[in-house]
Amino acid sequence: MKKSLVLILFSLQLMAQNNDKYLTPYEKGNGNQTATYAETIAYFKMLDNSFETIQMVPMGLTDSGEPLHIVIFDPQKNFDFKAIHKNRAVLLLNNGIHPGEPDGIDATMMLYRDLATGKLKAPDNTVIVNIPIYNIGGALNRNSHTRANQNGPESYGFRGNARNYDLNRDFLKSDTKNSRSFAEIFQKVNPDVFIDNHVSNGADYQYTFTYIATHHQKLGGELGPYFKNDMLPAILADMKKHGTEATPYVNIHDQKPDGGFEQFMDYPRYSTGYASMFNTIGSMPETHMLKDYAPRVKVTYDYMVASIVYIEKNYKKIKQLRADNLKNYQPGMKYTLLWELDKTKVTQLEFLGYEGDYKTSEISGKPRLYYDRSKPFKKNVPYYQEYSPVKEVTIPEAYIVPKSWWNAIELLNLNGVDMQPLDRDMEIEVESYRITDYKTSSNAYEGHYPHNSTKVSVKTEKVQFHKGDFIISTKQPNVKYLLETLEPEAPDSYFNWNFFDAILQQKEYFSAYVFEDTAAKLLKDDPKLKAALEKKKQEDKAFAESGEAQLDWIYRQSVYYEKSYLQYPVYRKMK
Template identity: 65%
Template sequence: MKKLTLLLLFSTFVFSQDLKTPFEKGNGNQSTTYEECIAYYTQLANQFQTIQMDAMGLTDAGEPLHIITFSENKNFDYSQNKGVILINNGIHPGEPDGIDATMLLFRDLATAKIKVPKNTIIVAIPIYNIGGSLNRNSYSRANQNGPEAYGFRGNARNFDLNRDFIKSDSRNSRSFQEIFHEVNPDMFIDNHVSNGADYQYTFTCIATQHQRLGGKLGEFYKNEMHPEIMKDLKKKKIESTPYVNIHGDTPDGGFSQFMDSPRYATGYTTLFNALGSVPETHMLKPYKDRVAVTYEYMLSTINYVDKNFLKIKKLKTENLKNYTVGMKYPLQWELDSSKVTKMEFKGYQGNYKTSEVTGKNRLYYDRKQPFTKKINFYNDYKATKETTIPSYYIVPKSQWPILELLKLNEIEMRSIENDTTILVESYTIASYETAKRPYEGHYGHYNTVAIKSFEKMSFKKGDFLIKTQQKGVKYLLETLEPEAVDSYFNWNFFDAILQQKEYFSAYVFEDLAKELLDKSAKLKAEFDAKKMMDKDFAASGEAQLDWIYRNSEYYEKAHLQYPIYRIK
């Protein structure tokens, strides 16, 4: 992507040698505004040659999405032999801890107040959800202890951007994907604040699910890298725990690792073998403390990557060997309750009492009764549905919305040079369920079942042949396999095939239906057998005519025919 280096100064911001951030100038419970944030980074970029600021595409708010980069050697080529960390802030602007912490981090890197990484380039998106950040208020995070004012979860078009990384309904998502592939990070950090249970920790963290990372890369992250970073935090007297995935109940009975499917930020970045984490500071702790632990987590991660970047890059490259033609790939997962770890947890006693509002039982946590005890942590999942990795996918040129997203994600493809006939694996959508309520602009599908068949099909010059053996192999499988949780099919990209376009008039088709049965003994036998076995079918003339129609050459081939094809 062509980058535009910013030299424009915000006229509303007074520049000086004072490098205190707006957060530092406040009372410890105030978060930086969007305008202050961009102005501050512009100041850093103008004062320090190790800092560069770039505009990298539009957002739904109409404002550009920026990245700020720190490079110790003043070389801002992301392809040099260094580790690369990408930090995302303000995807939910009501959770602004990372916004303020990252400003402090870049200032301290630029001034060498902290140890400067020699082998790592640090890239940050100052505020990802600009529209939500501009929609500033003090009330939308009713469960949160500060700051005094903050942004709103929905973006300028009211999308939750942390559900938009596959469907890409927002300009933010499309700009992010260009940034992601330009930067090509080894490690991705998406800063958040938690909701849910109460406990003693200020810092919790989602380490992206290791089985989705795959192979030795996933095991390395689970067993070596993430634990070492957590140990480093403990040396700083920062206690931490995995993200407490509990809502409306107490964590005493244990909890599970969060499964970050591709709709989420780290679920998306995992598809390209980037290690990922989601810091989740605790909503009820003071804002100043939350900013501090977010800063220290990022610093510990930078130090680890700086020491181990060669190993990380090697494991990332080798991980592609786990996704070769003919191998199985999991499309759906469920928690493996047979695998459990005993984990020390620092909580508060949860009790129930009568609500003064409803008169019903209500949960409360008693901070006068802290405890430390072993609880169950479930950190493994098992595949419930798999597919075999094909050699190629074929995407007809008519499916241009899909092709746009594939190209945006730097999927390699080539157009078919001439009209041709190819033996392909073809899917028919056998069944699916659809959500009864809207979710992020969609009535999505789930429990999709597709039936595979082999057939020779004609393709046009200009249709696209896409090999799976490339960096984006997992992205292809997660989006193009209709049964995958966050497939393009399940996100409604192909709903046109679910609607029948041509029908028959019964009074006309009656005579044709008789001809069809008279001409085909096989069809007649199947028809009679169905009437014998299905009383409802036998009682409905309409159903019988429809069955004959659907089993004849008059029935349209496009109905329920998934228009993406596989070459084995």
């Protein structure tokens, strides 16, 4: 009897030691502390060493000089993604893109531990992959003050990466090594569902959990409505059943939400907008910055668990809808480049808020907004989800990119685009664009002075291409990436991100005292040109009074005017 009691006590001691071994740094703290980068990587390495169902793999470098890692959980112990995708789904989790928003870092460590130890039922048909900390440079720049509005944790990382880029604006332009390594990971993993964990800024309200969902119209086809009407409501209902209320991301700042708000349109610069280009369902949990840290970590954990449960039950449907969605992006079909919020379409959203009002600022003596937490309310507010197309383009059969534009070609290749080099010089009939107008930001934004409001003129012509130039068929899974990057009027196009700025500057011009004689001969030899000049002078008084303007106009109509100026160097081969 005594011997049996000793054995029981020894077993309990071993169990306690084993449980302590797998406590995360967050769980060992006071509930208001988050793991450092070193602690996070060490923890996942420990899980990798302890469980055959977990594998940690170093991937490409980041601007900090440290590599990104992916950590794979698969109860079948199969870490070959080509084999996985034949009959199972993949969920990709991204954490620490803004390391001052670390909730997902701590929640994911607990999630993997609980799946590996059996505390959570492991899914049979869903493989889970996570990037432990995406912004490593920001995580290493640890402090306690840069999130001035946030309630915990005690210390955390910085929003900018090692080169001060906001990585959640860099997914398309890929100025950072982080983003380029992410593209490699994304193409390797090819996730069916993607979750990027964040913490919100903005108004005050009762919710601990809000979310940005990939916009259903951007996802397109039946995939978008399925996510909006079936998948997301089911996940949120599961959370509500376990005590967590949720609302869409409150897309306002320094205003009261009573007047309503709109669904965030996640363009390709953002993580979920990037995922959408590859028909991947994406969401961005945004826990509320003013809530205590421990409840924020809990609801982030709960959202990931609810998502896994849903994917496990519906993985075949999700994978089929992703595959079917490509049918909506075929040559000759229309694709929307620009959207505008449709204020005529509004739903009433039940919202749990706090009464907001204005009082006199102790700083300025002017009115300032405040929320009264002693006055919670539950009422309907307007919610705008629908957008209307304002610019559409016909999908070409192929794009042609001259090999000289290696900066674009490099990113296309990195993002899994299939490109075929021409095997000989040849003339091809194409649609070509000339840039007719654009605006440029007067302030630096994420390392650029990006363009906007871009306009083009279109003409069909035969263009001489050369061996090694790339022809890129749109009949491929990454067609949406092609459209969003190569169409210059798209908001996050390569053109708008300054990839082709060299075409915006003339390289040759004329000396007026020489070209005067050349221009006179051009008018003498070409009566139509002379008539056009006279007509323009009649219609435009300022032009008629400017010899300089008239000489420049003749130059622009002549063979001497350089063809490359404002000529967009990507061409469209139509069906």
